[in-house]
Amino acid sequence: MKKVFKIISTGDVHGMLFPYDFTTLSPAPGSLARVSAYVESQRAVMGEDSVLLLDNGDILQGQPAVYLYNFIETGTAHPVARVMKRMRYDAMTIGNHDIETGHPVYDRFRADLAPIPLLGANVTDISTGEPYFKPYTVVERNGVRFAVLGLLTSAIPAWLPEKLWEGLDVEPMVESARRWMRHIRERESPDVVIGLFHSGYHSTHPTWKWMENASDIVAREVDGFDLIIMGHDHSRAVIREENGTLLINPGAYATHVAETVVTVEQDDYGRVVDCNVDGRVVSVADHEPDEGFLEEFAPERKLTQEFVEKVIGEATGDFGVRDAYFGPSAFMELIHTLQLEISGADISLAAPLSFDAVIRKGTLRMSDMFALYKYENQLCTLAMTGEEVKNHLEMSYNLWTAVMGSPCDPLLKFASGNPVKGDYSRLINPSYNFDSAFGVNYTVDVTCPKGQKICISSMADGTPFDLKRTYRVAVNAYRANGGGELITRGAGISHDELKSRVLDATELDLRYYLMKAIERKGMISPVVTRNWRFVPEEIVDAAIPRDRHRLFA
Structure with missing residues (x-):
C-alpha cells in the first residue's frame, strides 16, 4: 500500500508572526499568518493525517512583537507558543537566537509551548547529565511512524555570554546524532527519520573549536536519516547527498516553507518496504494571510503597534x-x-x-x-x-x-x-x-x-x-x-x-x-x-x- 505525506517546515522566522514588519513599519512578504493559510490549504488537499508541520528554531528574536512578550508583557502565555499551537505544529528545535533570549524567556516559552515538544538533543543539563530539551519526538500518522531528532549548532559558547546558557553544555552535532540515531532505531522502530537541525549545510568554516554548520557532515557520517531540515544560515536550499539523504532549508523570515513529499510503500503487515523523499522550497508571499489567525492575535498586533509607535x-x-x-x-x-x-x-x-x-x-x-x-x-x-x-x-x-x-x-x-x-x-x-x-x-x-x-x-x-x-x-x-x-x-x-x-x-x-x-x-x-x-x-x-x-x- 502506498501512502503520501507532506512535511512542511519553517525556520529562522525571527518573530515574523504578522504580514507586517514592525521595524520598518511596512507590509512584509512573509509571516506565519501566510504560512498558516498555506498549511491549511495543504491539509485540505492531503488530509489532516498526511501533513506534518515542523520548525527548526530562531523564532524568539528579531521583531518587536517577540521582544515585547519576551521582556515586557511577561504575565501572559507567550504569543509565539499560542501561534504554534493554533497552527498545530508537531515539533520545534530550539535555535541559538532563542537561547540568546536567556533562561527566563526560553524556559517560560517551553512551558507555554507544551505539549508541542521543544527539541535539542545535543543540549545537556550539566547537573543531571540528561538532555535539557526533549531530544526527539515520534509522530504517528496514518500508520507510519516519523521520528524527529532535533539538534542545534554547537557554537553557542562562541557567541553568547554564559549566563544565557548557564548550566548547559552543547555537544557537537555529529556525536549527538550518532548516539541518538542508535537509540531511536533500537527503541522506537521508526519508518521515517527526520533531522530537524538549527544548523546550516556548509561545514567549511569552524568557529574556533566548534562546527557552526554541520548538517552536511551529519548527513554523510550518520546513517539513517531520510530527511534533514536545515536552518541557521538563512539560505534556501534543496540538496541531495550521494547516500540519498535529502537536505532542505526554508530560508528565513517565513517568506518560504520547505515542503517535502514522503512516499512510503507498506507490505500487507504494515511494514514500510520503500520510502521516497523529494522536496522543494515554496514561497508563501502570494498567499493571503489566514483571517482567523489575524483575528485571534489582533490584540497582540495592536499592542505591538502601540509599542513601536x-x-x-x-x-x-x-x-x-x-x-x-x-x-x-x-x-x-x-x-x-x-x-x-x-x-x-x-x-x-x-x-x-x-x-x-x-x-x-x-x-x-x-x-x-x-x-x-x-x-x-x-x-x-x-x-x-x-x-x-x-x-x-x-x-x-x-x-x-x-x-x-x-x-x-x-x-x-x-x-x-x-x-x-x-x-x-x-x-x-x-x-x-x-x-x-x-x-x-x-x-x-x-x-x-x-x-x-x-x-x-x-x-x-x-x-x-x-x-x-x-x-x-x-x-x-x-x-x-x-x-x-x-x-x-x-x-x-x-x-x-x-x-x-x-x-x-x-x-x-x-x-x-x-x-x-x-x-x-x-x-x-x-x-x-x-x-x-x-x-x-x-x-x-x-x-x-x-x-x-x-x-x-
Whole structure:
C-alpha cells in the first residue's frame, strides 16, 4: 500500500508572526499568518493525517512583537507558543537566537509551548547529565511512524555570554546524532527519520573549536536519516547527498516553507518496504494571510503597534547603513558615540547589524531602535592592548575589503558563489562582522593584505596611540564572547581568556540603553567624524560609486 505525506517546515522566522514588519513599519512578504493559510490549504488537499508541520528554531528574536512578550508583557502565555499551537505544529528545535533570549524567556516559552515538544538533543543539563530539551519526538500518522531528532549548532559558547546558557553544555552535532540515531532505531522502530537541525549545510568554516554548520557532515557520517531540515544560515536550499539523504532549508523570515513529499510503500503487515523523499522550497508571499489567525492575535498586533509607535525623540536628518561600507557614517557614529557614553570606554568597536537599515529624518519611534540594533545584546567593556585593537581591525577590514591593484578593481569582497549567510547574498561575508572603530584615527590601505592594512595615527583627541598600552574597549556581548572571531582569531585573545578581559557589562540589552540615551537627548543629528578613511584615494574614489551601485541596485 502506498501512502503520501507532506512535511512542511519553517525556520529562522525571527518573530515574523504578522504580514507586517514592525521595524520598518511596512507590509512584509512573509509571516506565519501566510504560512498558516498555506498549511491549511495543504491539509485540505492531503488530509489532516498526511501533513506534518515542523520548525527548526530562531523564532524568539528579531521583531518587536517577540521582544515585547519576551521582556515586557511577561504575565501572559507567550504569543509565539499560542501561534504554534493554533497552527498545530508537531515539533520545534530550539535555535541559538532563542537561547540568546536567556533562561527566563526560553524556559517560560517551553512551558507555554507544551505539549508541542521543544527539541535539542545535543543540549545537556550539566547537573543531571540528561538532555535539557526533549531530544526527539515520534509522530504517528496514518500508520507510519516519523521520528524527529532535533539538534542545534554547537557554537553557542562562541557567541553568547554564559549566563544565557548557564548550566548547559552543547555537544557537537555529529556525536549527538550518532548516539541518538542508535537509540531511536533500537527503541522506537521508526519508518521515517527526520533531522530537524538549527544548523546550516556548509561545514567549511569552524568557529574556533566548534562546527557552526554541520548538517552536511551529519548527513554523510550518520546513517539513517531520510530527511534533514536545515536552518541557521538563512539560505534556501534543496540538496541531495550521494547516500540519498535529502537536505532542505526554508530560508528565513517565513517568506518560504520547505515542503517535502514522503512516499512510503507498506507490505500487507504494515511494514514500510520503500520510502521516497523529494522536496522543494515554496514561497508563501502570494498567499493571503489566514483571517482567523489575524483575528485571534489582533490584540497582540495592536499592542505591538502601540509599542513601536512610542515616540522617543527627533532626528534632524537620515541615518543610513549604506554609507558605512565605504567610510565613516552617521549611522555607525550614532552607535559608536552611544557605546562610548554608556560604557565610558576609550575606544568603540561596532558593525552594522542590519545590512541595509535606515532611520529617517523626523520623529523617532521605538521601531527605529530595532533598525538601529537588531538583536538583544548587552554592552561589554573589554581590556585590550593597542596591538590587539589593530589586529582586530585588520581581520575586520580583510573580511570586508578586497586587495585593490587599480581603480578598476572592486573595493568590497563580493560573493561569486554561495555566500556564508543568506541575508548577505551579494557579499562573501556578513556585514555584522564589519567592525569599524571610534575613538581613534586611522587609515585602511586597500592595496595591502591583511596585517598591513591598518595604520592608527592617534587617539580621537590627538594624543598618541600606543600599541602596548591597555585600553578600555566597548563592544557588544556577541563580539566580547568571541562572535565572528574578530577578538579571538583577529586580535589573538584566546577564547579561554575572554572572560578575564571583561571589565564591565550592562545588565540589560544595548538597545534599551540606546533608547534611554536618545530619550535624554531629545534630538539627534547625523554627524560624520572622518576618523578613518580608505587610502589611496585615487584608487578608492573610482571604486566606491561602482560598488555602491552593485551592492544596492
